[in-house]
Amino acid sequence: MKFTTSRLAMTTAVVMTASVVLAGCASSGGGGQEGGGDPVKIGASLPLTGPLQAFGTSLQTGYQKAVDEVNDAGGLDVDGTKRPVQLVVQDNASTGDTAGSQARDLILDDEVVALLGPATPPLSIPVSSAAEQAGIPALFTITPLEAWKGGNPDGWKWAWDVFFDEDQMTDTQFQTADLVETNKKVALFTDQEEDGIVMGGLWAEKAAEFGYDLVYQAQFPVGNTNFSSQVAEAKAADADIIISQVIPPDGIALLKEFKAQSYDPELFFLEKAGNTGGYPELSGGLADGTLAANWFAEGMGLDREGEFIDEFSGELGGVNSDLGTIVYGYSIAKVLLDAITAAGSTDPGAINQAIGATDATYPAGHIAFGDDNAAATIAVQTQWVGNDAVMVLDADGKAAADVVVPTPGLE
Template sequence: MRRKSLLAFAAGATLALTLAACGASASQSPGGAAGAPIVLGASLPLTGQLGGFGPLIQSGYEQGVAAINAAGGVNVGGSKHQLKLVVKDNKSDPQQVTALSKSLINDDGAAVLLGSVTPPLNIPLSVVADLEQVPAVMSLAPTLAWMGANKDGWKYAYDVFVDETQQTAVNFQASDLTTTNRKVALFTDTEEDGKAMGALWESEAPKYGYTIVYRAQFPVGTTDFSQFIQKAKDSGADVMIAQVIPPDAVALWKQMKALKYSPKVAFPEKGGGFGFDQALGDVAEGACVFGWWSPTNGNVGGQAVYDAAKAKYGDGLGAQGIVATYAVVQIAADALSRAGSTDPTAVNKALSQTKDLATVLAKITFGPDHRSVLQATMTQWQRAAQPTVWPADQATTKFLAPVPGLVS
């Protein structure tokens, strides 16, 4: 059921935002009377299997909202409005995403929904957005798996992240930083992105001179990987690529170490982000995970936001996640201002017309498929940081190989 507009204002206003770094303050911008706050609603995994991501995403949203409000708020139809963020815990459960997203619209009056993380949580959010005809903007969900869940294309949902074809290529390109036998062992779970990524690694490997010699497939929540690890060892693969959730990645790495499987390059994709090193200590050293933010991506103020986030989340994907979610708020605020209204149809049209919007993440343009595709990089755990190691023109440190944390 389509939700009625919360506010109705004249169209044609332009965004009056000063993009501020996290914690910055600014005086109230002149012009326009103050209006009621505009609600941005987010259903996040604050607990559950993906609970490590939720507080980080919430922090990025809070920082984006705080910076916009400190700069005077959003100018919608000539009236200034503060943004109000409402967050609810989906407990890493897709069914909870559905229920809570509807509640954010119907009970809390959300004008725009903000995304969660991974396709399993962002896809049900997108379904609700289309059914309720209320816009949703998200990041941290690879775009092909997200698109593949709706063959007719999303109408009210928008995704800002990497394309999996490019993402899977980065694993092979980064592997070229050292000498290997070019044999690859895959470990992929059976969630949407595990299936999609595994198929892409299999199809892309020959293009880069690599051969998939073994692939393990298992359900999310697997705790014993020993049989798969032994088969990977027996295959002789120097390159190991996994697509697993964080708890599974930690268990897999511990067992690889215990069973003395030490490939020259190893990638715990999805599961090797913020908190991976805290759970593993020295065993995490040298693990590689793709990234999505760089100072060269045409962003405005992104370095300041990233540097501020490093104090809490370290130099790596945690801080990159803050930059991405901060930018989602900027995208939503820009669309609200250009729409001149909180009418969902008007905001959705404005989102679809987003072009070359400079955010802290990158310049954002949505194509007809409602994607804005970011360039993937490669990071590597080195002590307590995840510096970029590929591509060469963005690398901030030397690549470590073979994987130090797995060497017996």
């Protein structure tokens, strides 16, 4: 499914199954644009349907906002000519092979000058590989850095990633647990995709360093729906703290099993799944009080934080990770558009060099890339309270609000 547009009608409703169809309309050109000449085409393969749909629709909103701002101002200045920007989007249905194939189609058939990525390593790595093969710059976010870098041990040259580093992020669960009284027993539930492997390994290593006892660890394939034996073992081990990394549908299945076994831990960290806007409602209330590392939260003090909250929190139903994904999508799109302006050209090599020279503050934070083509931002911890993901641990690893225990949705 392809959308060629510079202003798309968005849907921000979060749906957890692959049967959902995006309702969108296509147009060319952006409102108020004055630019002449051929449009500068930017491509994106996004998970607009499937289990990662919440990330895809939010990224598309952020990308489109950045494109619309440039077009409304008259377009990009390229070689002294104002040119409109056109965003070409395809739906990869949350499938990595499709994302890679679509990236190649966008490069070869649509002749885009650069790519904006999907989300998560299983989708972003195939798109990164396509960019490397073609020699086309590609920018990514909502893709943890270490897992993404692991997709190319030789190092990425044309692909760039802006997000948190798992080494810092996997501290936040233990730092948050330090804020409440528990028996310090931890159970891990992690899937076998790149995120789960990297994060699960780090949590297992760090538990003892933070003074916690890892009493149980479950690893399982993505799409697992039967957690009965794993939950029973964690319960028998008397773990007060659950740290999980699962996709949204698997997270609901996991919560249902905890509820079925009357197992209400003091703290339940639901990484990735818990970063879905409206997740407590989607889970029938079971996710109320669960926690998740977050890249955006009210009170972080990020550039234009209040502006984005005012513009989007109403339609998203609260301040949550969907809003943060819009912010990060907007930010990397701005990095790309600024790089094209700095290059004064649509030559891929010139754009790639300009991306590497980025050193500026955007709504996602300060962005400057290292030699590994990664720009690390800081993760905080949030807890679902109603429709809002409330920051309970700030960027300095300090308490930002009281943590509600035990997990209300499982009581």
